[in-house]
Amino acid sequence: MEQVKLYDTTLRDGMGGRGMSLSVGEKLKVVRALDGLGVQTIEAGFPSSNPKEMELFEQLAGLELEQATIAAFGMTRRRDRSAADDEALAVLVGSFAPVVCLVGKSWGLHLEKVIKVSAEENLAMIADSIGFCRERGKRAVFDAEHFFDGYRDDVAYALECVRAAADAGAENVTLCDTNGGSLPGFVAEATAAVVEALGGATEVGIHTHDDAGCAVANSLAAVEAGARLVQGTVNGYGERCGNANLATILPALQLKLGFDVVAPERLEKLTSTSLYLDELCNMTPDPDQPYVGRNAFAHKAGMHAAGVEADASTFEHLDPAEVGNQRQILASELSGKATIRSQAEGAGLELDEAAATQAVEQLKQREHEGYHYEAAPASFELLLRREAGSYQPLFELESFKVLVEKRADGAVETEATIKVKVDGKRYVRVAEGNGPVNALDSALRGAIADRYPHLAEIELTNYKVRILDESHGTGAVTRVLLDSADGEREWGTIGVSENIIEASWEALVDSLEYAFQQ
């Protein structure tokens, strides 16, 4: 099997994504996670004299990795000085990183409008800079910025640029679709031309952006045209519409196109690595993300579920275990008894025939009222537990009261009072909040926190409200979905009521109770 290598640029190009911000410690964790997944080269950024970057490179120099190599990023020399006199290149070759990646121009429009150098001088800048890095013992990658726009504009000059880098000793020339607007057919054509022009002596890479929604397909098209290295970011972090998503490209290369990219046991870490990186970068995981998303192998009950049971390949494009994900059969009013019993089994519960029938009835009734258990598996498990007789309430509610007051001076005050019993002992607490549900959450936790110290670790991560049958205006039914996490697990709960406070309360109680079920 032919090899294709991955080159992750989360710590450089990915940092242009809106809201991306990582400490040195977090960047090191990103590097370890990418190394564990099997990414061959990890671009760590520009080793400037900025103290934060200096610290990162110092720490990286001492990091023991399983297999990955660190690359440092920079630009070709400035037009008004030799490579040896360029301070930025000096910092690059002075860094510990064995690989340097230099970005340079290959499009006349940019030479003319942006950096204002002649076509000839640009070729010299590329050759000199790559040559200088090679002389100082570095392995060199040349990132041909705007290559596809350049190729569209002037094939011969674009090829001259990459040839200049190859001739100067670059081990890899990566073609960048910097503006992200190219489509796969054109990417394949231009890549094939470069592979031919370089005669196989220099490895060709591909670097795409998702502005046309084709970053993944463009990367695959380039590989099919002869590229053997793919630059991108796991989860597609990056500015505008993002960089090429390596979490989508890796399984396609390995499981669909038959290339050798990472060891199969590393590929099984794909889903957990993707989630972990989202957590490090403080991004909400995309539930619909190919291969690794929570919904990627979710099947509605009914024909799909039955088909999957008969032969998974009827409704699945690959085995979710190969990428470390899991099949999910979504409960809905269409589910039959068999689905429900198998779900109960999955949660370690035993449902007898009568209890299963009863659970199906409950499910139908509740979905009719507006519950939507697909989005709230934890509430569904609590429903099953109630039917199986293994449900343990956290507390007994006596009453709660929520008061929202807008005063004459415009200030808004919110407080919640709660009265509950745990093991016969009564707890009464009041709490303020920035909204009614927040106040209620605080009051409840205040009341029972001593009895359940684990509560402190449970965080509400997501709160969604949907008004059902909206045509009734403010008198319609409200559905609340709540996501929670405790550092180890994530779970979703639901509440439905005409009254938004009551609906939120229900989802909140389910969330906390789920965490304590055994």
Add this chain to the structure above:
Amino acid sequence: MEQVKLYDTTLRDGMGGRGMSLSVGEKLKVVRALDGLGVQTIEAGFPSSNPKEMELFEQLAGLELEQATIAAFGMTRRRDRSAADDEALAVLVGSFAPVVCLVGKSWGLHLEKVIKVSAEENLAMIADSIGFCRERGKRAVFDAEHFFDGYRDDVAYALECVRAAADAGAENVTLCDTNGGSLPGFVAEATAAVVEALGGATEVGIHTHDDAGCAVANSLAAVEAGARLVQGTVNGYGERCGNANLATILPALQLKLGFDVVAPERLEKLTSTSLYLDELCNMTPDPDQPYVGRNAFAHKAGMHAAGVEADASTFEHLDPAEVGNQRQILASELSGKATIRSQAEGAGLELDEAAATQAVEQLKQREHEGYHYEAAPASFELLLRREAGSYQPLFELESFKVLVEKRADGAVETEATIKVKVDGKRYVRVAEGNGPVNALDSALRGAIADRYPHLAEIELTNYKVRILDESHGTGAVTRVLLDSADGEREWGTIGVSENIIEASWEALVDSLEYAFQQ
């Protein structure tokens, strides 16, 4: 220019997306929005005897559209009866929809494991069902389910299936990548084979899913191989990883591949249509979505911004105005003033230079806080009126208080107390409600109804809640959108606050005040 047509299946396949749920009224709004964008065929679902679907098809029958055609969806006949005896087909041909789309099998594995019919019987099911619909005067589309898996498995049989549909009179045969795992190269090859097999006599369509992150590229590859109709959903709604995103495919076909899809002025509605559909479906718009996302044309200040100033094509793959989006540069841009003055004029208001500057500042500040005036033009007009000095408050709020109490017996009671002044006279009222906002609405109306009898005609028709920055759990900012109507006009207002009650109050007051502005 050759034509390619769009076929939107949001109301059928898109409804499989997690959390998708639309009322009949919302579905009609989706249809109108897609029609306005220029989508040629809109699949509305299965016209069953279910009361909700019946109502939808009744309403659709009376809807005047600018250009779109409605399609009704169903399956090929059951194996144990003739097409004429199949109840589901009878409902289909009995519907008003001029186009019917029938889904059928083309993969041996499914015949064997899922529906258990012979290869021959399946061909008869296809031919009979299409023929029956044609006899009854319908235009027919055949959706070849799992076509690409079938083609991979047995080229000859897969082609026989589509030929059976074409020979029976289908005007279009659409190849479905139902499991979503195919890659563009293979999709192109298989599509070309079908185009050749049908000899150009029958139009070929493509229907893809995003399980390999290639739904868009697969659709484009099929069109380049001869397909002339693309099925998908605007914004990519759909189960698992979603259907092909028509909002990404449309501009690629028209602006990059040179096909004639919709009129250029319709294409300019792409961004606003995408946002509007997300609002209707209560989905959070993806800020990184190609072409239409908030970040799609965002440039960081510095070299990119300077390059864009010199020549936009240096850093933009197309002009954002062509898809109704806007460039965003982090420098202060004054372009807003002219737009705002013309909007004020539209509402019969005069804004002088200073007031217009002030309004632009207000708008920026408030959109930054989470307001979204596109969805609430009435609140925006009130903002302009305040700046123009022609705003008339309905009343002066002294204070309000909302109390929600869940008693020991489980009953929930909600009441709101309000204290307001109108023309110096003080009114104090209390009202109960089925939720806090309903109670507040009743109390306010009770307090001022005598002074404003027209209030009785104003109905709140729609109430939507969206949590912004959902990662803060119940402490996040809440955005409320309220639609109102008085029998003559409809208008939308907005409120934003950490506190859902305060946000609702703001939208409610705007709603009532807007109705009384002169």
